[in-house]
Amino acid sequence: QVQLVESGGGSVQPGGSLRLSCVSSGRASGSFFTFDAMGWYRQAPGKQREMVATITSRYATNYADSVKGRFTISRGDVEGTVYLQMDSLKPEDTAVYYCNGGTLGRGRYYPSSWGQGTQVTVSS
Numbered sequence: 001q002v003q004l005v006e007s008g009g010g011s012v013q014p015g016g017s018l019r020l021s022c023v024s025s026g027r028a029s030g031s032f033f034t035f036d037a038m039g040w041y042r043q044a045p046g047k048q049r050e051m052v053a054t055i056t057s058r059y060a061t062n063y064a065d066s067v068k069g070r071f072t073i074s075r076g077d078v079e080g081t082v083y084l085q086m087d088s089l090k091p092e093d094t095a096v097y098y099c100n101g102g103t104l105g106r107g108r109y110y111p112s113s114w115g116q117g118t119q120v121t122v123s124s
Contacts (some may be wrong), residue, residue: 002026002080002113006099009118016122017087022099022115024080035101037109038082040073042095042120052097053084054109062109066092089122096120 008020020040039054053073054062061073072085082099097118100111 002101004080004099004101004113004115006097006115006118009097009120011121011123012089013124014090014122016089017085018089018120020084020086020097020099020118020120022082022084023078024101024113035080035113036104038075038080038099038101039109039111040082040084040097040099041111042093042097043117044092044095047095049098051109055082056104086120089120091122091124094120094122 002024003026004022004024006020006022012018037054037056040052041049042052043049052064052067053071055073055075070088074083097120099115101113102109102111
């Protein structure tokens with residue numbers, strides 16, 4: 001079973017920056033885990049979970065319109081590692097951020113493994 005563990009959340013003032021990290025561990029189906037893509041989702045209180053950013057094994061990226069130009073997703077050198085650099089943070093970015101990994105099919109991303117989440121709070 002693959003496990004994803006996030007870190008790097010915290011509290012920051014508007015305009016500040018945070019860097020989230022996600023590390024995978026474990027095995028899936030007797031083989032080393034391999035995700036077609038990994039990503040970050042977030043869920044604010046009273047709202048549905050939404051996609052923030054994704055990155056494929058070929059480093060193609062996709063961002064929610066609300067974070068374009070402010071957030072950057074990247075993959076680490078170690079397989080199953082993904083980062084989210086968040087700059088120019090706004091109060092509306094406050095949410096629990098979840099790392100995930102999954103497969104691609106017909107141009108869509110299907111996350112299947114999830115982390116426990118890390119809280120990001122943007123407030124003055």
